[in-house]
Amino acid sequence: MAKLIHLLIALPLLLAPPAVGQDLFGSFQDMLDQLAPSAKPPPKSVPRAETAPVPRPRPVEPTADDVTEDAATPLPRPRPKETADEAEAETTPNTAPTATTPAPASDDVEPAAQDDRVYQTACPAVIMGLVEAEALPPLSEGACGERSPLKVTAVLSRGRMVPLSTPITTNCAMASALPGWIATVDGYAEAMLGSPLAQVETGTSYMCRKRNNADAGFTSEHGFANAVDVTGFTLEDGKTIDVTANWKPAAKPEGRLLRLAHDAACAGFTTTLGPEANAEHHDHLHVDLGCHGKTCTAQLCE
Numbered sequence: 001m002a003k004l005i006h007l008l009i010a011l012p013l014l015l016a017p018p019a020v021g022q023d024l025f026g027s028f029q030d031m032l033d034q035l036a037p038s039a040k041p042p043p044k045s046v047p048r049a050e051t052a053p054v055p056r057p058r059p060v061e062p063t064a065d066d067v068t069e070d071a072a073t074p075l076p077r078p079r080p081k082e083t084a085d086e087a088e089a090e091t092t093p094n095t096a097p098t099a100t101t102p103a104p105a106s107d108d109v110e111p112a113a114q115d116d117r118v119y120q121t122a123c124p125a126v127i128m129g130l131v132e133a134e135a136l137p138p139l140s141e142g143a144c145g146e147r148s149p150l151k152v153t154a155v156l157s158r159g160r161m162v163p164l165s166t167p168i169t170t171n172c173a174m175a176s177a178l179p180g181w182i183a184t185v186d187g188y189a190e191a192m193l194g195s196p197l198a199q200v201e202t203g204t205s206y207m208c209r210k211r212n213n214a215d216a217g218f219t220s221e222h223g224f225a226n227a228v229d230v231t232g233f234t235l236e237d238g239k240t241i242d243v244t245a246n247w248k249p250a251a252k253p254e255g256r257l258l259r260l261a262h263d264a265a266c267a268g269f270t271t272t273l274g275p276e277a278n279a280e281h282h283d284h285l286h287v288d289l290g291c292h293g294k295t296c297t298a299q300l301c302e
C-alpha cells in the first residue's frame with residue numbers, strides 16, 4: 001500500500017520536464033531511502049536537502065543589525081561553515097561567490113562598527129581625585145577640537161575641593177596642571193590675606209577662535225581646550241580679588257596676591273599672560289599648555 005502511494009507521488013514527477021524532474025526525483029529518492037528501513041547509509045544529499053531552507057536568511061546577514069545579533073546569539077555562527085561545505089559540494093559557479101560572502105561580509109562590517117565607537121582616553125587627574133570632572137563627548141569644529149574633553153567643576157587644593165565659579169571645558173593636561181597652581185595661590189591667600197580660597201573665578205575655557213580674538217592667524221589654545229582664563233579669586237571671608245580691579249596697585253595685598261598667582265602660573269604652564277602682556281588680558285590671567293619650542297618645554301611668561 002505504501003509503495004502504491006509512493007508510485008502515485010512519483011508519477012507527476014516523472015512527467016515533469018527533465019531539469020526540474022531530476023532534482024525532485026532525487027529528493028523523492030532520498031525520501032524513499034529515508035522511509036525504507038535499510039542498512040544502506042543515507043546519501044550525502046539528505047542532510048543537504050534538509051538544510052536547504054537554512055541559507056534563505058543569509059543575504060540579510062551583511063547588515064549591521066544582523067551582525068550585532070550574531071554577536072548576541074550564538075545560533076547564526078554555524079551558518080558560514082554550512083555555507084562553505086555547500087559551496088564546495090556545489091559545482092555551479094554562480095552560487096559559489098555568493099555562498100562564500102558571509103566571512104568577508106563580517107570583515108566589511110567591522111570598520112563601520114569601529115567608526116561608531118568613540119575612542120577617548122581617561123585622565124589621571126580625574127582618577128586620582130585632583131579635580132572634580134566629568135568626561136564630555138569629543139569636540140571638533142574646523143581646526144579646533146579635543147578628543148577627550150573634561151567638564152571641570154572644582155580642583156583639589158590642600159586637602160579640599162575648591163569650586164570653580166563656572167565649570168570649564170578643558171583637556172586632561174590642563175586639568176592636571178590646575179590643582180598645583182591653585183594650591184599655591186590658596187596658600188598665598190591664607191598667608192597674605194588671612195583667608196584661603198573659597199572659589200576660583202573662571203572665564204573662557206574652550207572656545208574655537210584665533211589668538212587674541214584676531215580674524216586670522218594661529219588658532220588659540222582655547223580652541224584645543226588647552227587654555228583657561230581666570231578673572232580672580234574669592235576668599236573664604238567673602239572678599240573677591242579681581243584682576244581688573246586689583247592688579248594695581250601692586251603694593252596692596254590683593255595686587256600682590258594676583259602677581260604671585262601670575263608668577264606661580266609661569267612655573268606650571270607653558271603660557272601665562274596677564275594684564276601686562278597686552279590689552280586683551282587686562283581683566284584676566286590666561287594660562288595654557290601650548291607647545292613652545294622644538295621640545296614643547298619653552299615657556300612664555302608675560
Ligand SMILES: [Zn+2]
Nearest residue numbers: 227228229286
Ligand atoms: Zn585666554
